[in-house]
């Protein structure tokens with residue numbers, strides 16, 4: 010393990026956690042820990058900059074390209090800087106049937122941004138995602154680990170207000 | 175007495191029987207019979223471990239799984255990765271279902287492929303041209319916008335034209351298996367997947383140049399290829415040198431008496447016989463760097479001597495055929511010497527090619 | 538009352554804790570299996586139950602287990618597929634967040650049966666909160682001696698690892714899941730070799746869905762024959778159905794296989810009927826990948842028989858008039874739903890989720906999406922309809938993994954049953970592109 014990058018490093022707690030994650034997998038299979046560690050990294054650094062990915066590679070003792078390949082395959086990893094709250098709303102059929110299109114156009118109007126954009130104050134980023142496995146409880150979105158379900162315009166207003174405080 | 179297992183399996187491809195060792199794939203068995211029955215391959219590359227299965231160009235029908243269990247397989251299978259069984263009967267060019275599926279694969283691979291063959295360095299030795307010529311239909315039904323990618327500079331030796339890539343992954347396996355540190359790979363997924371270094375760095379280490387030779391299309395080409403000449407204007411010569419890093423066995427491509435590029439030698443399937451190092455490929459461009467062995471026997475993969483787009487191979491007129499016909503020129507070293515792309519663009523040849531190409535796709 | 542094999546105690550307060558779960562009879566199956574049964578006896582019991590994989594394909598679980606290669610000196614793995622990403626499916630989510638111990642108990646018994654000492658639960662990364670619930674439950678089970686070294690003094694060791702995905706539907710495909718678990722891109726593998734021979738880390742591996750594994754405790758407690766006595770024909774036992782769309786009561790229901798589709802849709806015990814004031818137009822019975830059918834064909838087969846919620850009955854009529862039970866993602870569409878828009882939506886999903894390895898799927902899903910997008914937005918041509926059918930046929934069966942088929946079927950079936958709606962869109966672009974506009978032609982409403 011060579012940590013050459015001085016700017017980017019885990020807090021001691023997270024570093025310990027990362028080591029514990031690597032140890033979960035059989036010997037020599039430490040690459041398996043790449044996604045758990047990238048989630049951990051995104052928790053701390055908000056998005057996967059090249060430096061963050063290189064740091065992940067150094068923790069796992071793999072080449073940076075292996076991290077880039079994985080990070081660009083999976084949609085949960087943000088490859089650009091994001092706002093404080095990333096709202097990942099579901100655009101898939103069942104949520105649409107439950108009224109998702111109206112609710113999310115309301116959300117966009119309220120924040121004054123389109124999908125993929127961040128509000129000027131850096132508070133919110135909107136990201137369009139596919140089915141979140143909550144179809145019957147839709148329309149839904151996710152902010153970090155939390156699921157917000159059975160959404161309607163009024164609930165959206167309340168959530169945005171709460172998070173804007 | 176114990177049964178002695180047969181050491182060889184009998185396999186039939188398009189009615190021709192061949193004996194092969196267990197573990198052989200359908201593709202290898204068919205190749206053993208010969209090019210008449212060998213399925214096309216856009217991703218499989220025998221010298222590289224793990225390749226194959228992706229492009230689906232080589233789909234075949236297994237009409238009987240084995241002597242023991244002669245049921246047909248329910249779906250077409252990728253011949254490059256499917257091992258043979260004793261008594262297997264395979265239909266390739268003789269199966270209408272396979273012919274249809276191949277047409278479909280040609281159409282899919284051409285959907286987003288740019289129509290820039292006239293300016294592509296690979297034209298004339300492009301496997302996609304060959305594949306579509308031999309297996310495709312003439313027209314495209316695609317009316318949507320073609321996909322584009324941001325340009326990426328991958329250093330002084332190799333030119334990346336991502337729009338031409340068919341995502342065969344050969345260059346990735348090459349970098350994994352030949353070089354001491356892969357710096358490029360496949361980024362993104364689905365129809366946005368792309369070959370990239372992600373951070374715009376140079377692909378530069380001793381054997382990285384081999385990605386040019388394995389690339390079936392013009393997505394990875396030689397930046398040092400002097401004069402960007404059309405391949406059918408040049409002639410290949412086998413040569414070797416004493417090299418510390420590689421075998422030194424190469425092919426020199428001459429235009430007049432100038433070496434315009436250096437490549438590895440390829441077998442009749444267009445596969446590299448011995449990979450060569452970057453010094454041989456990119457830096458030794460003088461005849462005096464080499465011991466000349468004599469003119470190369472030109473194999474299937476090159477148009478320059480085979481004249482394969484004319485005559486009895488023609489099955490159906492199609493766009494690749496027309497393109498190829500329009501591009502096919504006998505080697506004629508008396509024509510004026512053009513060295514720069516800008517010069518080439520001014521030439522009559524080039525203008526005619528562009529015009530023909532444009533007319534064809536206008537309709 | 539219908540038999541509740543999985544969800545009997547799901548509403549019990551505190552059931553997510555070890556303590557309450559144990560009080561309700563939890564972990565007795567582990568005790569029984571590990572103390573009184575050999576691994577082969579456990580496999581035998583599961584075989585007898587006839588339970589079929591609940592992840593979509595419906596392959597008999599006991600048979601899959603008995604195919605596992607057992608070479609000497611090489612570890613074997615059990616991997617639970619909790620990637621649940623098929624639109625319309627949210628049953629595993631429901632089960633895991635409410636009853637984590639049911640899955641863990643099933644994992645322990647199944648791992649014991651297969652001789653695995655390290656087993657994985659691959660949960661889609663979006664469900665990080667569920668991952669935390671599972672990890673907590675694992676800690677509890679470990680503290681109680683049901684996990685870890687020398688379980689219940691038997692000498693059997695097992696470690697459970699919960700592994701997060703990163704946002705990729707394709708990782709639900711079992712070989713893509715294994716690639717992903719190895720820390721790579723989720724590109725499905727070419728088969729053979731099958732996971733049972735070369736799976737995770739090139740070792741023999743069984744991959745099973747959450748719900749499949751969760752049935753194992755009941756089977757061990759009550760016997761395979763008792764399980765097989767529930768259900769109908771080869772559709773033994775119960776199935777979780779996640780219901781969404783235009784119904785009165787969306788949610789997750791445990792049904793006895795063989796329940797009539799009419800009862801499932803209309804009874805208050807389940808969906809409670811189409812939402813008030815509306816009529817049924819179409820149904821996707823088993824997740825977005827299965828063929829969509831008009832409401833009438835969901836309720837009755839083409840021969841006029843009542844259709845049942847079972848593998849066989851739902852697929853009666855094949856691709857012409859039938860559909861599939863799939864993963865149990867039931868989606869109902871009333872007359873306000875636009876089939877063209879929904880088909881485009883689904884095809885956009887498959888384009889987005891294709892791994893991009895093989896050309897028919899990589900190029901074909903994008904092509905279908907773009908054509909459907911044009912039709913939906915008033916720029917279609919009549920020839921586009923046949924083009925879509927043709928492209929879907931050229932993808933189907935020619936790809937590395939079944940995602941190609943899954944992308945093709947919804948398009949082909951929507952056109953088969955709702956062709957007039959597509960034609961209307963193309964002929965009346967101005968009307969069709971008004972917000973909320975829906976074709977109200979002769980589509981059979983129920």
Ligand SMILES: Cc1cc2nc3c(=O)[nH]c(=O)nc-3n(C[C@H](O)[C@H](O)[C@H](O)COP(=O)(O)O)c2cc1C
Nearest residue numbers: 590591592618620621622709710711745746749939
């Ligand atoms: C594209 C695709 C996505 C899939 N997604 C899931 C999934 O999310 N969960 C699941 O259990 N099985 C999924 N499957 C099925 C799995 O490949 C596999 O058959 C299943 O996990 C086996 O478990 P079972 O036999 O218990 O059903 C998917 C298959 C495909 C082709």
Ligand code: SF4
Nearest residue numbers: 339340342343345389
């Ligand atoms: S760049 Fe060439 S070799 Fe590499 S994946 Fe694309 S087509 Fe294949």
Ligand code: SF4
Nearest residue numbers: 892894895898936938
């Ligand atoms: S069918 Fe689609 S998802 Fe499956 S391997 Fe091919 S490209 Fe990937």
Ligand code: FES
Nearest residue numbers: 099104141143144
């Ligand atoms: S469709 Fe939105 S959660 Fe499934």
Ligand code: FES
Nearest residue numbers: 218227229230254
């Ligand atoms: S050559 Fe066999 S799939 Fe590409």
